[in-house]
Structure formats: structure tokens, C-alpha cells
Amino acid sequence: RGSAEQRHRKLLRDADRGQWAPILAEAARETMTHKSCPEFPGASSSPEEIPVSYCDGFLAVVDKPAGLMVHDSALARGATDFMADRLREQFGRPIFLVHRLDRATSGCLLLAFDRETASMLGKNLMSGDFGKDYLAICRGWPEENFVVDHPLDGGPGKPQKKPAITHFKRLATCELAMPSAGFDTSRYALLRAQPQTGRFRQIRRHLKHLSHHLIGDTSHGDGRHNRAFRMMGIHRMLLHARRLAFVHPHSARLVREAVMRELKRGGQVYYLWNEVETIENRRESLEALLPE
Numbered sequence: 001r002g003s004a005e006q007r008h009r010k011l012l013r014d015a016d017r018g019q020w021a022p023i024l025a026e027a028a029r030e031t032m033t034h035k036s037c038p039e040f041p042g043a044s045s046s047p048e049e050i051p052v053s054y055c056d057g058f059l060a061v062v063d064k065p066a067g068l069m070v071h072d073s074a075l076a077r078g079a080t081d082f083m084a085d086r087l088r089e090q091f092g093r094p095i096f097l098v099h100r101l102d103r104a105t106s107g108c109l110l111l112a113f114d115r116e117t118a119s120m121l122g123k124n125l126m127s128g129d130f131g132k133d134y135l136a137i138c139r140g141w142p143e144e145n146f147v148v149d150h151p152l153d154g155g156p157g158k159p160q161k162k163p164a165i166t167h168f169k170r171l172a173t174c175e176l177a178m179p180s181a182g183f184d185t186s187r188y189a190l191l192r193a194q195p196q197t198g199r200f201r202q203i204r205r206h207l208k209h210l211s212h213h214l215i216g217d218t219s220h221g222d223g224r225h226n227r228a229f230r231m232m233g234i235h236r237m238l239l240h241a242r243r244l245a246f247v248h249p250h251s252a253r254l255v256r257e258a259v260m261r262e263l264k265r266g267g268q269v270y271y272l273w274n275e276v277e278t279i280e281n282r283r284e285s286l287e288a289l290l291p292e
Contacts, residue, residue, distance in 0.1 A: 048086065049086075049090055050062045050063065050064070050065075050083065050086055050087060050090060051063040051259070053108065053257045053258070053259050054255060054257045057113070058112060058113060058114070058117045058248075058249070058250055059098075059110065059111065059112045059113065059117055059121065059248075059249075060091070060095075060110075060111055060113070061108055061109070061110055061111075061244055061255075061257040061259075062087065062108075062109050062111065063106070063107065063108065063109075063259040064083060064101050064105070064106055064107060064108075064109045064241070065106055066104055066105065066106040066236045066237065067103065067104065067236065068081065068082075068083050068103065069081070069082050069083065069103050070082065070083045070084060070097065070100055070101060070103075070109070071083070071084040071097065071100075083109075084097060087111065091113070093113060094113070094114075095111045095112070095113060096111060096112045096113070096114070096115060096117075096118035097109070097110075097111050097118075098110040098111060098112055098118055098121045098122055098125060099125060099198065101241055102201060102204075102237075102239075104216070104217070104218075104236065104237035104239070105134075105237065105239045105240070105241060106236075106239075106240050106241065107134070107240045107241025107242055107259055108132075108241045108242070108243060108244045108257060108258070108259050109241070110244055110246070117249055117250070120249035121246065121249055124246060124247065124249070125198070125246075128196065129246070129247060130244075130245070130246050131194070131243070131244065131245030131246065131256075132194065132195060132241065132243070132244060132245075133192055133193075133194055133241075133242045133243040133244075133258075134192070134193040134194070134195070134203060134239060134240060134241050134242060135171075135190065135191070135192060135193075135239070135240045135242050136190075136191045136192075136193050136203060136207070136214055136238060136239045136240075137188055137189070137190055137191070137214070137215045137238040138188065138189055138191055138207050138212040138213060138214055138215065139186070139187070139188060139212060139213050139215065139222055139225050140187055140188075140189065140211070140212045141170070141173050141187050141189050142168065142170055142189060142191070142210065142212050143170065144169070144170045145168070145169050145170070146168050147165065147166070147167050147168070148164075148165070148166045148168065148206040148209060148210065149163075149164075149165050150164060150206060150209050151163055151164055152164040152199040152200065152202060152205055152206075153199075153200070154199070154200050155200035155201070158200070162197075162199060163197060164195075164197045164199040164202050164205075164206065165195070165196040165197055166193055166194065166195045166196065166197075166202060166203055166206045167193070167194040167195075167196065168191050168192065168193050168194075169191065169192045170189050170190070170191055171189075171190045171191060171192055172189065172190040173187065173188070173189045173190075174187070174188055174189075175187050175188075176188065178228055180224060180225070180228070181224070186225065186228070188215065189212070192242075201219070201220065203239060204217050204219070204220045204221075204237075204239065205220055207220075208220040208221070213225065214237065214238065214239055215229055215234075215237070215238045216229060216234065216235075216236055216237035216238050216239075217237050217239075218237075221237075241259075242258055242259070243256065243257065243258040243259075244256070244257050244258075245257075
């Protein structure tokens with residue numbers, strides 16, 4: 001823990017001095033370690049093992065990498081590598097997914113080790129007794145706090161629209177020297193998104209509804225901005241499930257788990273703020289990303 005805090009403080013000092021190259025280098029080099037699960041000491045270990053943020057005898061919170069399908073579906077498009085299969089092998093027992101993350105999204109994913117626990121967690125999720133925080137980077141500068149209340153369908157083959165609500169908070173902004181749509185610069189914002197409902201690609205589609213498209217979203221985003229970011233070496237969608245909060249169904253204890261691996265290790269968020277106008281903005285941008 002001490003060494004991690006020292007690295008975070010160094011990042012802030014480098015940002016104050018405007019030294020963004022060391023930040024990117026540190027982010028690119030960082031090798032992420034993770035907790036093992038003491039409940040299953042005989043579980044497999046491999047270079048492709050999924051990092052575990054929390055684990056007990058009933059459930060686990062794992063850190064899904066971007067680009068990995070959670071399970072087989074009509075959207076798999078020939079994929080053969082699925083996170084659910086990896087987790088069964090990793091834990092050496094059946095697993096039951098409590099919720100889903102899109103293929104391109106990284107971060108917190110909750111699973112249970114038995115049907116009863118999965119059912120109890122699923123009921124909490126459906127009733128709204130479940131906290132989910134995402135980090136997202138969008139085009140433009142939306143309002144500081146805003147709510148999108150816009151019904152959405154269930155995706156392919158599910159045309160019926162249902163209520164969909166997402167709460168957003170703007171954490172930081174930047175303006176890059178990249179011409180776009182007749183302007184000399186391009187504006188971007190770092191957002192915290194808290195979906196109140198769980199519709200198909202809800203955050204991505206709600207940002208599209210406002211024309212504040214999510215960066216890297218090839219289905220609902222803005223192709224011009226996506227191409228600009230690919231030219232900068234950023235080839236993923238910038239949406240990360242940062243934190244989960246829920247009541248443990250067996251102990252009644254509040255569980256809060258956060259993972260930041262993808263946004264720190266990949267360097268995408270740090271890279272975005274390299275042309276923020278003031279050092280104070282740089283500091284705020286970094287502090288918003290550090291675990292509490």
C-alpha cells in the first residue's frame with residue numbers, strides 16, 4: 001500500500017511540473033498485482049488470470065479487462081474466449097454472473113459461487129439497492145451535474161422501450177489542439193456516471209442522446225473523435241466500471257470495491273489531460289482518478 005501511495009504522490013508532483021511523459025511511462029510499465037482468494041487456495045494461476053478485488057466463500061468482485069466478452073451471446077461474432085469460462089477455471093468451481101459489462105468496458109464485475117447468493121444479489125440489483133460508479137470520457141463539455149431520463153429498448157430483437165435513468169457528474173475538462181467540426185480545438189470531459197437502471201448499453205446510448213458521445217464507442221460514438229484518439233494510440237472505449245457498492249446477502253455488511261487498473265495502467269486518462277490549461281486542473285484531474 002505504501003509503495004502505491006508513493007507512486008500516486010509522484011504522479012501529482014510530475015503533473016504540477018508539467019512532466020506528463022513520466023506519468024505515461026509509469027502507467028505503461030505498471031504491472032498490476034491482485035489479491036488471491038483465501039477461500040479457494042487450490043484455484044488455478046496463469047498469466048491470463050483475472051484480477052480479483054474482493055472474494056469470500058459466497059461471492060467475488062473481479063476486474064474485467066476491456067475487449068473480453070463476459071459470456072457467449074449473439075453479439076460474440078465468432079469469439080471463443082469468454083470471461084465466464086476463465087473464471088470457472090480460475091476459481092475451480094461454478095460461477096454465476098450477477099450482472100454484465102459490455103465487451104469494450106473494463107472494471108468491476110460481481111459474481112456469486114452458488115445460485116442462492118446469485119438470486120439474492122440479483123434481487124438487490126433489480127430493486128435498486130446497488131451502487132455502480134463508472135468513469136467515462138466524452139466529447140464536449142456537458143453541465144457539471146445532469147440526469148438523463150430517456151427510455152431505451154433492450155437491444156437487438158427487443159424493441160420494447162423501458163425507463164432508463166443515468167446520473168452524471170463532470171469531474172474534469174480539457175481542450176486539445178485538434179481541429180474538429182470547424183473549430184480549432186476539441187473539448188473533452190471526464191464524467192462519473194451512475195446508472196439508476198440497467199438497460200442495454202445505457203451509458204453509451206444516453207451520452208449519444210445528448211450528443212456528448214463516448215470516446216472509442218464504435219457503435220454509438222462519433223467516428224471523427226474515435227479516429228483522432230486512435231491516431232494518438234488509444235484503441236479502446238473509454239468507459240470503466242470503477243466501483244460497486246452493495247449489501248452482502250449473508251453478512252448484511254456493506255461491501256464497497258473499486259478497481260482502477262485499466263485507466264491507470266493504460267494511461268488513457270492521464271494522456272487526455274496533457275494540454276489542460278492550468279496546473280490546478282491537472283491536479284484535480286488526477287486526484288479524481290485516485291482511489292479513496
